[in-house]
Amino acid sequence: MTDPSSTPSPEISAYQLGESVGYLLSRVKSTMSNLVTQRSMAELGITSQQGSILFMVASGKCLLAAELAREYGIDASAVTRLVDRLEKRGLLTRVRSNEDRRVVRLALTPEGHAIAAKMPAIFNGVLDNLLGGFTPEEVGFLKSMLRRVLINSGEQTGLTRDAASNFDSKS
Known part of the structure; x- marks a missing residue:
């Protein structure tokens, strides 16, 4: 102990x-x-x-x-x-x-x-x-980064690395 x-x-x-x-x-x-x-x-x-x-x-x-x-x-x-x-x-x-x-x-x-x-x-x-106070661009960037994390983990997100980095803030 x-x-x-x-x-x-x-x-x-x-x-x-x-x-x-x-x-x-x-x-x-x-x-x-x-x-x-x-x-x-x-x-x-x-x-x-x-x-x-x-x-x-x-x-x-x-x-x-x-x-x-x-x-x-x-x-x-x-x-x-x-x-x-x-x-x-x-x-x-x-x-x-x-x-x-x-x-x-x-x-x-x-x-x-x-x-x-x-x-x-x-x-x-x-x-x-x-997400109060975040701009739409910041929210889009956050989502893009999270998608890339999932792709790097091998998760099946239906996205490629290029597609994940090209999402705009409305995705």
């Missing part, structure tokens, strides 16, 4: 957490998620993750639990629990594929669609608040 009164090692003391891009990205993600949850709980009675999942299914981007797991970087059992909760609330259903009985697609109920349709306004409201 480490003595709590001991001083940190020189490596730890020298590392400036507030200057770490990873730390800052993590804090921004956490802050956005918390703010979206505050609004979505108050307005819709769901968490940001639940609302985001409903939106992803409604948009057609993620129609399988495995796609949600990849998109959110969480394990399949966590997705199963999230889908179970949403299904229990009557917001989505599991539909077995007619072509391949092993495939189970996710489909929104009318109430799930109604909630998913309200999520963009919540997402945009939170981002408008967080």
Whole structure:
């Protein structure tokens, strides 16, 4: 066990957490998620993750639990629990594929669609608040840089390096 009164090692003391891009990205993600949850709980009675999942299914981007797991970087059992909760609330259903009985697609109920349709306004409201004071050019540049980070990570964004650097502020 480490003595709590001991001083940190020189490596730890020298590392400036507030200057770490990873730390800052993590804090921004956490802050956005918390703010979206505050609004979505108050307005819709769901968490940001639940609302985001409903939106992803409604948009057609993620129609399988495995796609949600990849998109959110969480394990399949966590997705199963999230889908179970949403299904229990009557917001989505599991539909077995007619072509391949092993495939189970996710489909929104009318109430799930109604909630998913309200999520963009919540997402945009939170981002408008967080990006207050940024010019449209700065927002475009931030998005371009984030797309390049995803490309560098090997994420499948549908963008090439050249396309990511050519986006204007309205993208």
